[in-house]
Structure formats: structure tokens, C-alpha cells
Amino acid sequence: MGIADRITETLADSAVELNVSDVRIGVKYVSVQLDNGSIGLAYLFPESLRCENMLLSDDSHLAGMNAGELLSWLKTNNSLSRSIGLAAANAVIGSPGGSTLSGDVRSVIGLQTGEQVAMIGHFEPLVKDIRDQCSLNVYELDTTMADGLIESSDAMEGLKSCDVALMTGTAIINGTIDGLLEAATDCREVVILGPSTPLVPEAFSGTPVTMLSGVVVIDDKILRVVSEGGGMRRFKQCVQKLNLRLN
Structure with a gap:
């Protein structure tokens, strides 16, 4: 099992208990905020912003989706989807336990x-x-x-x-x-x-x-930093x- 599959499998149970409240797709990074306030980041490869990589129709929204659904995007072949999926994973993780x-x-x-x-x-x-x-x-x-x-x-x-x-x-x-x-x-x-x-x-x-x-x-x-391309x-x-x- 690859690392992307391991991440999604490890976090799946926690993710389905959460919903997405905000998604920002900047120039360099993606951010995902969940309804518990947790925010995750992931890098955005430049080619991800090409038109053919756009994910949703004009009347669709990422906010309001279940976090588990966004997390599953980490396993797709679309670069933008994978960035959003990893940002969702990092939001689900939040502050890690342990030392x-x-x-x-x-x-x-x-x-x-x-x-x-x-x-x-x-x-x-x-x-x-x-x-x-x-x-x-x-x-x-x-x-x-x-x-x-x-x-x-x-x-x-x-x-x-x-x-x-x-x-x-x-x-x-x-x-x-x-x-x-x-x-x-x-x-x-x-x-x-x-x-x-x-x-x-x-x-x-x-x-x-x-x-x-x-x-x-x-x-x-x-x-705001993500939205402004920071x-x-x-x-x-x-x-x-x-x-x-x-x-």
C-alpha cells in the first residue's frame, strides 16, 4: 500500500465526522478549513492551475462537503485534487498527539x-x-x-x-x-x-x-495569505x- 493510501486509510474514520467550511486555492498553496476550525495546507504545483485540471462546475461548491470526500481526492490522478486532498488530511490531523x-x-x-x-x-x-x-x-x-x-x-x-x-x-x-x-x-x-x-x-x-x-x-x-498567493x-x-x- 502506497503512502497516499496509508494516509487516507489512517484518517478516514476521523474525516467522516467533519465537514469542510472553507477552501482556498491560491497560486502556491491550497488551504482547507474544517467546521472544527482546523486548517491544513498543501503545496500547489503550477501545472495544477491549467484549465484541464479544474474540478467543479460553476454551480458546485467545496465548502459544505464532507472532509472524508475531500480526503479521498489524495488518491486521484489529478494534481489539483491531490493537493486539496492532502490539505484536507492536514486539517483532519490538526495538532498531532504524542511527543x-x-x-x-x-x-x-x-x-x-x-x-x-x-x-x-x-x-x-x-x-x-x-x-x-x-x-x-x-x-x-x-x-x-x-x-x-x-x-x-x-x-x-x-x-x-x-x-x-x-x-x-x-x-x-x-x-x-x-x-x-x-x-x-x-x-x-x-x-x-x-x-x-x-x-x-x-x-x-x-x-x-x-x-x-x-x-x-x-x-x-x-x-488570506493563501488567497493572496503567499x-x-x-x-x-x-x-x-x-x-x-x-x-
């Missing part, structure tokens, strides 16, 4: 000098500090974002020889997460990170994942970064 560590992931993963690190997705704020201590390869769909980025198609091979893997949660949306995790079997540390990351340890049981590093929305002003830099006052150690 969490707050703060940036770089402060909790315990990198060792000289280790080989593979970063799937360009997390610019982390790059310099990691490169000062380790050998880092950054794999990215859009290699024009910065100098030295490697095509994401090479990530599978790179993961096989690295010590630490930092993977974007958006890999759940584009369907690459299962292959990436299979390639990372021998890594000492495998972290899924970013605002899209679902903080639900049960969905990653039996995989190489050792930590989930995501966010919990603490201020509904984030809905991203992580503008999310800062509206979210709390949390890290969940799996093993």
Missing part, C-alpha cells in the same frame, strides 16, 4: 560532520548550514531556481548512497514518494519536511522515515513548526 519537538528541522536532525545528504526539493534556508558541515546534493524539478541544482530524475540513484535524506512532502502530491522511500532504505535518517507534510506517524510505519517535520496552523489569517515566508506568523520523531 513533538518545535522549531526548525536543522536543529533536531543531528547531522554529523562529513555525512552525505540528499535534499529532495530546494529548501533554500537549510542549504548553507548543511553545506558548511556535510556534502549536500539538492534535487529539484525546476533546476533554474538556483545554481548547482540536480535534476529530480537523478534523485533515486543519489538516495542509494546518502546518509541522510531530506524529502519534500510535495512528493506525496506528485506521486514520487513511494519510489523515493524505496531508494532511501539504507539511509540513517529520512525526514519528510515542509508545510505539506502530514504529521501522522501511522501512515509511515514500516518505511525508512525517521522524522516528520511539518507545520500546524495557529492563526486563520493564513487563509508562501512559506508569509506563513511564519500563522504556523508553528513541529517535528515528530518516528524512530
Whole structure:
């Protein structure tokens, strides 16, 4: 069973008890708010906004739908649907239980000098500090974002020889997460990170994942930020970064 299926199966019972009160489809992110006030986020790939990916007729509404229905969209083949489904999953999760560590992931993963690190997705704020201590390869769909980025198609091979893997949660949306995790079997540390990351340890049981590093929305002003096309830099006052150690 793939990660998307695991997420939907784990959250299904909780989701059917909740309804959707608000959905925002921005330029960079999607947000879903439930009738209990909980808000979830997920990244929106640029191609998701093409006309052929639009989901509903003009007289249809996402608000008012059951959260379980939106959650099931995570298993579709439509990129926009999957983003909405993952945002719904993150809203259902809300604030995760168990022991969490707050703060940036770089402060909790315990990198060792000289280790080989593979970063799937360009997390610019982390790059310099990691490169000062380790050998880092950054794999990215859009290699024009910065100098030295490697095509994401090479990530599978790179993961096989690295010590630490930092993977974007958006890999759940584009369907690459299962292959990436299979390639990372021998890594000492495998972290899924970013605002899209679902903080639900049960969905990653039996995989190489050792930590989930995501966010919990603490201020509904984030809905306006999403609507205005904002991203992580503008999310800062509206979210709390949390890290969940799996093993």
C-alpha cells in the first residue's frame, strides 16, 4: 500500500465526522478549513492551475462537503485534487498527539560532520548550514531556481548512497514518494519536511522515515495569505513548526 493510501486509510474514520467550511486555492498553496476550525495546507504545483485540471462546475461548491470526500481526492490522478486532498488530511490531523519537538528541522536532525545528504526539493534556508558541515546534493524539478541544482530524475540513484535524506512532502502530491522511500532504505535518517507534510506517524510505519517535520496552523489569517498567493515566508506568523520523531 502506497503512502497516499496509508494516509487516507489512517484518517478516514476521523474525516467522516467533519465537514469542510472553507477552501482556498491560491497560486502556491491550497488551504482547507474544517467546521472544527482546523486548517491544513498543501503545496500547489503550477501545472495544477491549467484549465484541464479544474474540478467543479460553476454551480458546485467545496465548502459544505464532507472532509472524508475531500480526503479521498489524495488518491486521484489529478494534481489539483491531490493537493486539496492532502490539505484536507492536514486539517483532519490538526495538532498531532504524542511527543513533538518545535522549531526548525536543522536543529533536531543531528547531522554529523562529513555525512552525505540528499535534499529532495530546494529548501533554500537549510542549504548553507548543511553545506558548511556535510556534502549536500539538492534535487529539484525546476533546476533554474538556483545554481548547482540536480535534476529530480537523478534523485533515486543519489538516495542509494546518502546518509541522510531530506524529502519534500510535495512528493506525496506528485506521486514520487513511494519510489523515493524505496531508494532511501539504507539511509540513517529520512525526514519528510515542509508545510505539506502530514504529521501522522501511522501512515509511515514500516518505511525508512525517521522524522516528520511539518507545520500546524495557529492563526486563520493564513487563509488570506493563501488567497493572496503567499508562501512559506508569509506563513511564519500563522504556523508553528513541529517535528515528530518516528524512530
